[in-house]
Amino acid sequence: GENVEQHPSTLSVQEGDSAVIKCTYSDSASNYFPWYKQELGKRPQLIIDIRSNVGEKKDQRIAVTLNKTAKHFSLHITETQPEDSAVYFCAARAFMNYGGSQGNLIFGKGTKLSVKP
Amino acid sequence: EAQVTQNPRYLITVTGKKLTVTCSQNMNHEYMSWYRQDPGLGLRQIYYSMNVEVTDKGDVPEGYKVSRKEKRNFPLILESPSPNQTSLYFCASSFDGRDSPLHFGNGTRLTVT
Numbered sequence: 001g002e003n004v005e006q007h008p009s010t011l012s013v014q015e016g017d018s019a020v021i022k023c024t025y026s027d028s029a030s031n032y033f034p035w036y037k038q039e040l041g042k043r044p045q046l047i048i049d050i051r052s053n054v055g056e057k058k059d060q061r062i063a064v065t066l067n068k069t070a071k072h073f074s075l076h077i078t079e080t081q082p083e084d085s086a087v088y089f090c091a092a093r094a095f096m097n098y099g100g101s102q103g104n105l106i107f108g109k110g111t112k113l114s115v116k117p
Numbered sequence: 118e119a120q121v122t123q124n125p126r127y128l129i130t131v132t133g134k135k136l137t138v139t140c141s142q143n144m145n146h147e148y149m150s151w152y153r154q155d156p157g158l159g160l161r162q163i164y165y166s167m168n169v170e171v172t173d174k175g176d177v178p179e180g181y182k183v184s185r186k187e188k189r190n191f192p193l194i195l196e197s198p199s200p201n202q203t204s205l206y207f208c209a210s211s212f213d214g215r216d217s218p219l220h221f222g223n224g225t226r227l228t229v230t
Contacts, residue, residue, distance in 0.1 A: 105219065
């Protein structure tokens, strides 16, 4: 089955700096890669996702890159702000558009990002 | 408002006393799932359901039961809770369980003494 490794487990940056979180996956059939942000005491919420037919996706200060050959994907946050402080989870899933068995969405163990003012 | 509603938010119980955590979504989603979150272990899937009357095991199903008799509801049942089931539990739903976003409930913090 799928296995997702996430690094680092903790990351501390100064406000305004960039932050990068990396994930690797094991199942070459995985084709959907979402990222979730969980603020302290709250539920995880989707911030960005990417599908395997795309190499990069941006949404304002966040971007995700995917390298299918190396089976890794990364979250990039630029111009970090204190409100970016949270735990970030990557995930991977293999899905099929036309029936068949669907892979589970497997999460990494999370990265606690701290942005210092 | 579109949402996933879990109840209760907090629950303290004793070993062996059966309990149910309810989950309901109002978005007509086909896919629903339960996760537990433990420090250092991330989110681990317990059970999931692709549609009504269709359920399947996730990565950590031991000690849990689920049912999906209606599209909107997906209760999590602990027949005989044990202290190692002390955890933060999240219910989640998505449109089709493929590449649509997962919407999480607010979580249920369970303590088993």
